Amino acid sequence: MAVKKTTSVKKTKSGTVDKRTKEGKAICARMAKARKEKNSLKNRILRLFK
Numbered sequence: 466m467a468v469k470k471t472t473s474v475k476k477t478k479s480g481t482v483d484k485r486t487k488e489g490k491a492i493c494a495r496m497a498k499a500r501k502e503k504n505s506l507k508n509r510i511l512r513l514f515k
Contacts, residue, residue, distance in 0.1 A: 474492070475483040483489045502508070 474488050475486045477483050482492055484493055
């Protein structure tokens with residue numbers, strides 16, 4: 466039985482993700498991409514017709 470090792474993301478004192486680390490920068494990039502997708506023209510048009 467293999468135990469899967471999980472890596473924890475470094476966090477600042479306030480509990481947010483440390484953006485200076487490699488993992489933190491990757492998380493920020495994914496979040497920025499998700500924010501951009503959420504506000505895309507296609508999604509804004511779809512929200513108009515909900």
